[in-house]
Amino acid sequence: MSIETMQELLIDELKDLYSAExxxxxxxxxxxxxxxxxxLQETILNHLEETKGQVARLEQIGELLGKKMTGKTCVGMKGVLEEGSEVLEDTEKGLVRDAALISASQRVEHYEMAGYGSAREFAKILGLGDVASLLDATLAEEKNADKKLSIVSKQVNAAAKRAS
Incomplete structure (x- = not known):
């Protein structure tokens, strides 16, 4: 499919984000x-619940736009997640693994923030304020998740250094 309009670009981005989530x-x-x-476990599990809400929010956006969010695979997120899964194979359970998990999780958050920020701007320029507001809510959640990971990383990284 060739994307020719901003509307098509927005839909493509939303489908990509849906697949990623x-x-x-x-x-x-x-x-x-x-x-x-x-x-770290609590931070990850809290974000899991938040992510389920983000999936529902994207489905709501799809309803507003009269489009299904399925039909696309986010190859970028697939790669980021595969890279993150290597952490489990390459590190022993413990503080160093936790530090690596945080790093991998923050890569995921930053990838998402880029996608949601772009989609929000596409929605704004198309005059889709309701869609832009929903995307902005998710963007704020992603930024907050990244901030929480940064806070946990300070503790984990320091403890990992002391332990090694």
Whole structure:
């Protein structure tokens, strides 16, 4: 499919984000189980619930636009998540793995922030204020998740350094 209009570009971006979020929902429980610190586990599990809400929000946007959000695979997120899964194979359970999990999780958050920021701007320029507001809510959640990971990383990284 050739994208020729901003509307088509917005729909394509939304489908990509929907695929990304669905992939994340499948991976987060595994990451939470692999984390050794309760703070990291809690942060991941809280974001899992938030991510489920983001999937529902994207479905709501699809209803507003009269479009299904299915039909596309976010190859970028697939790669970011595969890279993050390597952490589980390459590190022993413990604080160093937790530090690596945080790094991988923040890559996911930054990828999402880029996508949601762009989609929000596309919606704004198309005069779709309701869609832009929903995307802005998700963008704020992603930024907050990144901030929480940064806070946890300070504790985990310092503890990992002391332990090694």
């Amino acid at each position: 669905k992939q994340i929902v499948r991976v987060l429980p595994k990451l939470a189980k692999a984390a050794s610190t309760p703070e």
